Amino acid sequence: MTVNLTxxxxxxxxxxxxxLCVATPEGVPFVVLGRYAKATANDEVAFALAEDExxxxxxxxxxxxxVAFGVSRQGGIRAAYQFKGTGELxxxxxxxxxxxAQAKEEKGIDAGAVLLVRLxxxxxxxxxxxxxxxxxxxxxxxxxxxxxxxWKDVPRKKD
Amino acid sequence: xxxxxxxxxxxxxxxxxxxxLIYLCTSNRDGNPNIAAMRFVATHMDDKILIADMFxxxxxxxxxxxxxxxxxxxxxxxxxxxxVFRGKAxxxxxxxxxxxxxxxxxxxxxxxxWGNWNxxxxxxxxxxxxxxxxxxxxxVVVVHVEEAYSIEPGHVGEKVLEx
Numbered sequence: 001m002t003v004n005l006t007x008x009x010x011x012x013x014x015x016x017x018x019x020l021c022v023a024t025p026e027g028v029p030f031v032v033l034g035r036y037a038k039a040t041a042n043d044e045v046a047f048a049l050a051e052d053e054x055x056x057x058x059x060x061x062x063x064x065x066x067v068a069f070g071v072s073r074q075g076g077i078r079a080a081y082q083f084k085g086t087g088e089l090x091x092x093x094x095x096x097x098x099x100x101a102q103a104k105e106e107k108g109i110d111a112g113a114v115l116l117v118r119l120x121x122x123x124x125x126x127x128x129x130x131x132x133x134x135x136x137x138x139x140x141x142x143x144x145x146x147x148x149x150x151w152k153d154v155p156r157k158k159d
Numbered sequence: 160x161x162x163x164x165x166x167x168x169x170x171x172x173x174x175x176x177x178x179x180l181i182y183l184c185t186s187n188r189d190g191n192p193n194i195a196a197m198r199f200v201a202t203h204m205d206d207k208i209l210i211a212d213m214f215x216x217x218x219x220x221x222x223x224x225x226x227x228x229x230x231x232x233x234x235x236x237x238x239x240x241x242x243v244f245r246g247k248a249x250x251x252x253x254x255x256x257x258x259x260x261x262x263x264x265x266x267x268x269x270x271x272x273w274g275n276w277n278x279x280x281x282x283x284x285x286x287x288x289x290x291x292x293x294x295x296x297x298x299v300v301v302v303h304v305e306e307a308y309s310i311e312p313g314h315v316g317e318k319v320l321e322x
Binding site (some may be wrong): 078 | 182184187189193194213214216217226227228229233235236245285291292293310312314315
């Protein structure tokens with residue numbers, strides 16, 4: 001399905017970073033932080049990873065590209081979404097160069113790789129009757145309206 | 160067998176009591192990962208993490224077919240809480256045999272103490288636009304932790320607990 005990130009979702013993702021979850025093909029999960037995140041399109045998020053962060057997820061990712069992530073810090077509750085897609089570790093190219101340079105400048109991260117996640121699924125994780133509601137496939141306008149009915153707060157960027 | 164540190168036990172409690180919002184990461188048997196934030200968290204013995212089964216959907220289905228899970232601190236992160244706990248989980252639901260045992264954790268003990276978690280530790284700190292109108296608890300997820308690694312910048316992947 002098509003994922004259309006709202007401006008508010010992008011703001012939370014970029015301000016707080018995300019917890020990234022991958023799994024081996026047999027289902028053993030691994031988690032690292034994506035401390036620097038950049039929404040590179042409405043359905044794409046790039047994370048700058050230091051070498052040691054990349055090493056934790058690279059073995060699983062090389063066999064199974066599926067990635068799930070949630071927003072870190074207050075975003076775990078204020079940005080009640082789960083994002084899913086397929087991930088690719090980039091070590092060169094224009095996306096790597098751009099995101100790695102921004103991560104260095106803004107957060108001092110020496111990126112060994114950039115994890116580019118192409119989003120295919122989006123879920124609401126607000127506890128209660130909307131938990132698990134699938135939101136991908138909604139038009140950008142409908143998703144924006146759906147979100148605005150519930151939340152409007154946008155975070156300040158975390159140092 | 161691992162042994163939680165004092166700091167870990169303090170962190171693995173509900174946020175309103177100085178603890179943390181956590182992420183529970185699961186996967187189905189085919190490697191489709193899932194990550195969901197949880198408020199109701201506690202430790203049991205020295206190597207078990209307890210999480211309320213409220214509103215669990217994919218997490219629940221995944222645990223039923225694949226016990227491998229990871230638990231990590233979502234918020235706050237700035238107090239040295241840079242851990243990922245890995246282990247095996249079961250969802251001890253009401254109706255489990257009273258003598259059911261998960262690596263030394265007894266179902267009767269767990270459900271007696273943690274089976275009505277919302278009443279014991281109500282979500283007073285959760286914002287009104289997020290808090291659920293009515294809690295329905297179906298059980299308690301018990302994670303038997305076998306190892307933990309760091310996600311602290313500069314130390315990512317280093318073992319902080321080993322069985």
